[in-house]
Amino acid sequence: MSRTNPVSRTNPASRETPGPLRRRTPRHRAPRRPVVVPALRRAAIGAAVTAVAVVTPATTALAAPSSSLGSESLGSGSAGSSGSTGSLGSLGSAGSGSIGAGAGALPIPSPRGLVALGAAMTQVGKPYAWGAEGPNSYDCSGLVWWAYRQLGIDIGRTTYDQIYDGVNVPLNNIQPGDLIIFREDNSHIGIYAGFGQVWNAYDYGVPIGLTPLADEPPIHIVRRIY
DSSP states (O other), rough: OOOTTTTTTOOOGGGGOOOOOOOOOOOOOOOOOOOOOOHHHHHHHHHHHIIEEEEEEEEHHHHHHGGGGTTTTTGGSTTSSSSSSSSSGGSSOTTTHHHHHTTSSSSSSOHHHHHHHHHTTTTTOOOOTOOSSSSSSSSSSHHHHHHHTTEEEEEEEEHHHHHTTSOOOOGOOOOOTTTTTTTTOOOOEEEEETTTEEOOOBTTBBSSSEEEEEOOOEEEEEEEOO
C-alpha cells in the first residue's frame, strides 16, 4: 500500500503566503454635541471671575485709608458725617475733597458692581411689573435693589434713593457694573453691561434683559458702588 503524500491532500490555498493584515475598520461615533452654555450665564460667570481675579487688588487699594484722605474724610462733603455720597445738593457729585471725586473718575470697575450685574443676569426673561422687587417680576429699581441684596448690600429701593448710592462717575469713564440713571426726573435705572448695553427691567411687555443705550432715555447720572 502506497502512502499518500499528506501535502497532496492539503488545500493549495493554505500554502500561499499570508497577505498583509487587514486593519480593523473603526466604528464611527457620532460627534459629541458641545454643551451649550447660555450667553447670559457665561456673562454672569465672567463678571464674577473678573471681579475676584482682576479688580479686587485695585479696589482694596482704594479702600485703604491714606494720608491724603486723613483730613478730608468721607464725611467732609456736604452730605454730613456719613459722607457716603458727598454733595447731595448736586445729585451725588461727591463734594470737593471726598473720595467720590477721585475714585469715581478712575476707569476701574467695581467688583461689587460686577457681581451685582451677574446676579441681575440670573433673572433674565422675567417680566416687568411696577413696584415689584422679585422673585417673579421686577421694576427697574427693584431689580437693582434685589441684585445688591444678593451681595448683602443694602441700597435705596427706588431710583430716587439710588441716585445717592455709591460715587459719581463721568460718562466717559463708565464701566460694566455701574448704575445708570436715566431722564432728568431719575425715573429709570439699569446696570451697565458693557459694549453699549444696559441690563434692566425696561417696561411692560419687555422681559428683563439687555437694552442698547441708543434705545434708552437720556442718561442723567452714572453711579459706582465700591
